Amino acid sequence: MSSFRKNFQLSYAQLPALAPGGEASSNGPMTSLSHGRAVVIGLLAAGSALAAGHLVAGFGDPRTSPPVAVGGAFIDLVPPGVKEFAVAVFGTADKLALIVGMALVIAALGALAGLVSRRSVLPGALVIGAFGLVGVVAALSRPEGGVAPALVSMIVGVGVFAVLHHLGRGPAAPSAEIERRRFLATSGLVVVGAGLAGITGSSLSKGSGVATSQRAVAARLPKVPAPPIPAGADFVADGTPSFITPNSGFYRIDTALVVPQLRAEDWRLRLHGMVDRELDLSFTDLINRRLESRTITLACVSNEVGGNLISTANFVGVPVRDLLLEAGVRPGAQQLLTTSTDGYSAGTPVDVLLEPDRGALLAFEMNGEPLPARHGFPVRMVVPGLYGYVSATKWLVDAEVTTFDRPAYWQQRGWSQQGPIKTQSRIDRPQRAAQIPAGPVTVAGIAWAQHTGIDAVQVRVDGGPWQSAELATEVGRDTWRMWRATLELPTGDHVVQCRAIDRDGVPQIEARQGVVPDGATGLHETTFRCA
Ligand SMILES: Nc1nc2c(c(=O)[nH]1)N[C@H]1C(S)=C(S)[C@@H](COP(=O)(O)O)O[C@H]1N2
Ligand SMILES: [Mo]
Numbered sequence: 001m002s003s004f005r006k007n008f009q010l011s012y013a014q015l016p017a018l019a020p021g022g023e024a025s026s027n028g029p030m031t032s033l034s035h036g037r038a039v040v041i042g043l044l045a046a047g048s049a050l051a052a053g054h055l056v057a058g059f060g061d062p063r064t065s066p067p068v069a070v071g072g073a074f075i076d077l078v079p080p081g082v083k084e085f086a087v088a089v090f091g092t093a094d095k096l097a098l099i100v101g102m103a104l105v106i107a108a109l110g111a112l113a114g115l116v117s118r119r120s121v122l123p124g125a126l127v128i129g130a131f132g133l134v135g136v137v138a139a140l141s142r143p144e145g146g147v148a149p150a151l152v153s154m155i156v157g158v159g160v161f162a163v164l165h166h167l168g169r170g171p172a173a174p175s176a177e178i179e180r181r182r183f184l185a186t187s188g189l190v191v192v193g194a195g196l197a198g199i200t201g202s203s204l205s206k207g208s209g210v211a212t213s214q215r216a217v218a219a220r221l222p223k224v225p226a227p228p229i230p231a232g233a234d235f236v237a238d239g240t241p242s243f244i245t246p247n248s249g250f251y252r253i254d255t256a257l258v259v260p261q262l263r264a265e266d267w268r269l270r271l272h273g274m275v276d277r278e279l280d281l282s283f284t285d286l287i288n289r290r291l292e293s294r295t296i297t298l299a300c301v302s303n304e305v306g307g308n309l310i311s312t313a314n315f316v317g318v319p320v321r322d323l324l325l326e327a328g329v330r331p332g333a334q335q336l337l338t339t340s341t342d343g344y345s346a347g348t349p350v351d352v353l354l355e356p357d358r359g360a361l362l363a364f365e366m367n368g369e370p371l372p373a374r375h376g377f378p379v380r381m382v383v384p385g386l387y388g389y390v391s392a393t394k395w396l397v398d399a400e401v402t403t404f405d406r407p408a409y410w411q412q413r414g415w416s417q418q419g420p421i422k423t424q425s426r427i428d429r430p431q432r433a434a435q436i437p438a439g440p441v442t443v444a445g446i447a448w449a450q451h452t453g454i455d456a457v458q459v460r461v462d463g464g465p466w467q468s469a470e471l472a473t474e475v476g477r478d479t480w481r482m483w484r485a486t487l488e489l490p491t492g493d494h495v496v497q498c499r500a501i502d503r504d505g506v507p508q509i510e511a512r513q514g515v516v517p518d519g520a521t522g523l524h525e526t527t528f529r530c531a
Helices: 003-013 035-059 066-077 080-115 121-141 148-168 176-206 210-219 283-287 320-327 350-354
Strands: 268-273 279-282 292-299 310-319 335-340 345-349 361-366 380-382 396-402 424-429 439-448 454-461 481-489 492-502 525-530
Touching: 035 066, 035 080, 035 121, 035 148, 035 176, 066 080, 066 121, 066 148, 080 121, 121 148, 148 176, 268 320, 279 283, 279 320, 283 361, 292 361, 292 380, 310 320, 320 350, 320 361, 320 396, 335 350, 345 350, 424 492, 439 454, 439 492, 454 481, 481 492
Parallel strands: 268 396
Antiparallel strands: 268 279, 292 310, 310 361, 335 345, 335 396, 361 380, 424 439, 439 481, 454 492, 492 525
């Protein structure tokens, strides 16, 4: 029998001798814990459980780290409304909010485990064990599998709790001082050990080879010239974004709590389902095919009117149409169901992908670099004119031609099957609640109607007549278009609204609608003050 088990049993066996409600005292061995000590013990047990699981996950798949697996399961299980709410409140910081929330819950559970265990080790050990079990169940439910980290977490959590609990109740120490030092020293060791385990786990996870793989890909990127961006394509000096969004500033939306790590060398894609010939491609096969370079403005269906979930980049990749034609799509096929390595999926209408001039790509290059890990390395899909949720699968590993009765991730949660991007416009300057001098005021922003193009943007002040804005040089119909207008404004509060009109002469929808189920509509407006 290990000494740990012996200690555990010893402390437990002495329980009946306890005086009820007794506080920790130095001379009576095995009395009850002070509240402070109980909380410290619970927190340390929870902390070392997480650190140990994280360490084990670092040797394998970082996504099996217990809080990551639990967070991932949580994201997939919550009702869609909650996720909507989280994105609305926290925006792209929704993941950070979830992590902070989980840290608070874990700390509270740790403290609770200590507090219910002031006399006997059992209740707290059960709380920690149950909590560990949640981790195991979450790990089992994840596509990446791997329960070892969660099991180790549970065992270490319960073990550390039992050991500290035993020491914390002052077993047979010659004096209060010695007892106190022994407890502090052990707690200190636990903190250092957990810290080291956590840091080692994190650095192991980072070294999973994706950075190396990206460097190798960068060295053999085929040279496909990007379409030139004409001068005057943006009005940065007037407050619009730059025409091309740098990769570091490109908006990010996905359900992955930890960025999936997939090496180009390990990547394979099977195109199968309702096709005449299945295709099975390696990364090398992919980049050796006919390639296209396209500048595309990607937008998220969760973008509120005036929101910033929209960005533009130049992508290089293989035309999806080429692959579908080579595979031979069978009659009756409706969607291409693309799946990512973390189990996310999107369904893209096959007829859209087969349009000769659609320009859908399996992209591996973004603004001259291999795809950043956050944006889907090594391969993702991009389809001009469709919201990301129905088209832009990142960390792509499978593509199945099928029918619409196989709902993809967001369709299972009530979002629309078809996701064409709605014509929209946004005011970037003046900023909301700005104070600016009266007189000539330049209003500037962006407008988009991907795959149709923007024909005009109009602005209106304080409900007056619509006036034409000046458009920046057009780059293409698949990208946003910047606009500006200089207005003569007297002192006082003003409301400016903007409205985009697409290449077919159709103005954007003015009626307000939220983002569910197929994208927001309504006019963006900004209120500011001229002095
Ligand atoms: N694997 C995966 N791909 C995904 C998603 C996801 O959650 N997981 N989200 C989609 C959504 S909703 C959008 S808007 C785009 C965003 O791409 P970006 O993060 O590169 O801007 O990715 C799409 N591809
Ligand atoms: Mo999205």
